Amino acid sequence: KAGVTQTPRYLIKTRGQQVTLSCSPISGHRSVSWYQQTPGQGLQFLFEYFSETQRNKGNFPGRFSGRQFSNSRSEMNVSTLELGDSALYLCASSFTRGGGTEAFFGQGTRLTVV
Amino acid sequence: GDSVTQMEGPVTLSEEAFLTINCTYTATGYPSLFWYVQYPGEGLQLLLKATKADDKGSNKGFEATYRKETTSFHLEKGSVQVSDSAVYFCALIHQAGTALIFGKGTTLSVSS
Numbered sequence: 001k002a003g004v005t006q007t008p009r010y011l012i013k014t015r016g017q018q019v020t021l022s023c024s025p026i027s028g029h030r031s032v033s034w035y036q037q038t039p040g041q042g043l044q045f046l047f048e049y050f051s052e053t054q055r056n057k058g059n060f061p062g063r064f065s066g067r068q069f070s071n072s073r074s075e076m077n078v079s080t081l082e083l084g085d086s087a088l089y090l091c092a093s094s095f096t097r098g099g100g101t102e103a104f105f106g107q108g109t110r111l112t113v114v
Numbered sequence: 115g116d117s118v119t120q121m122e123g124p125v126t127l128s129e130e131a132f133l134t135i136n137c138t139y140t141a142t143g144y145p146s147l148f149w150y151v152q153y154p155g156e157g158l159q160l161l162l163k164a165t166k167a168d169d170k171g172s173n174k175g176f177e178a179t180y181r182k183e184t185t186s187f188h189l190e191k192g193s194v195q196v197s198d199s200a201v202y203f204c205a206l207i208h209q210a211g212t213a214l215i216f217g218k219g220t221t222l223s224v225s226s
Contacts (some may be wrong), residue, residue, distance in 0.1 A: 004157075033212065043203065043216040056212040090157055092214070095145060100146035100165035101207050105158040 002027065002092045004106035012039045012112045017023055020080040020108045025058030025072050031055075032074040033103065034066060037088040046089075078111075116141040120204050120217035127194055127224050130172035135220045137178075145206040147171075147180055147187040148214070152201045161202070165171075186210040194224045 005024040013019050025032050033056075034046040045058040062095035066076040072093075078085055088110050093101040123138040139147065150158040162171030167182035176191045178180045187204060204217040 006157075031212065033214070035214075042218045043214075045215070047211040049214070058213065084213040092158075100163070100209070101162065101211070102160065103148075103207075104160060105150075107157040 002079075004091055004104055006091050006106035006109050007108060009107065010112075012100050012114060014084060014114055017081050017082060018077060019111060020075050020077045021089055021091075021111075023074045023076075023091030023093075023106060024038045025074070025091075027102060029093040029095050029104075030072055031094045031096075032068055032072065033092045033094065034062075034074070034076050035092065036089045037090060037108070038086075043090070046076065054101055081113045083113050085111065087111060116145070116206065116208075116215050118204050118215055118217035120202075120208055120220050122218075122220070123201075124221040124223055127222070129196055129215055129224055129226050131192045131224075133189070133198075134190040135204075135222070136207055137189065138161060138189045139176070139185050139187065139204075139206050140223070141185075141215075142206060144182075145208050148205045148207070149176070149187070149189050150216075151177055151204045152203065152206060154195065154200075158203065180191070194222070196226050197215070198222060198223050199207045199224045 015091045033048040048056040050069045070073045088108045090108045091106045092103040115214040148163045149161040164171040164180035170179045201219045203212045
């Protein structure tokens with residue numbers, strides 16, 4: 001089974017620009033979550049989508065948005081980029097069954113804002 | 115709110131040494147608990163999990179037991195290898211939850 005695929009792996013953007021990151025979950029997984037990883041704040045939850053609906057949202061400004069398509073692929077968008085948005089953005093694909101929820105992560109997209 | 119606390123790193127060990135990384139949590143109800151590992155330049159890999167009290171998760175020689183009474187989920191390995199050098203994250207998720215809550219991570223460095 002193919003894993004979680006994130007594209008692109010690396011991005012360099014200028015302050016004020018916007019960026020779109022993509023995530024393809026494991027086949028059959030309907031839940032996709034996004035996390036931001038920085039040295040200072042660690043891993044922080046951005047949002048989660050299930051069947052094209054946002055189910056949960058972390059404490060991030062409205063510049064961070066996402067969506068999910070009918071094939072479960074997800075995108076996240078960051079508008080008006082700031083230097084502090086430089087981070088590793090991780091996507092997780094998950095499923096829930098009797099034994100609880102398991103989340104599987106992609107390799108991440110390294111965003112650098114200059 | 116819910117939180118996960120891990121021991122501060124880095125942890126530096128010689129090959130074949132015993133490893134313990136402490137993890138405690140604060141949460142209501144009965145969350146599922148996880149250990150993830152991150153190698154340089156990579157995403158997170160699920161190492162092991164436990165979904166209820168007294169469950170023991172194990173994988174690749176690593177073990178952790180879900181202790182409800184002490185709200186802990188300490189990671190252990192009897193004999194570490196150089197290839198175990200990585201950052202380890204303890205995390206929890208609620209039964210009906212959709213967001214993982216992570217500890218700050220513990221860097222492990224193993225030398226030969």
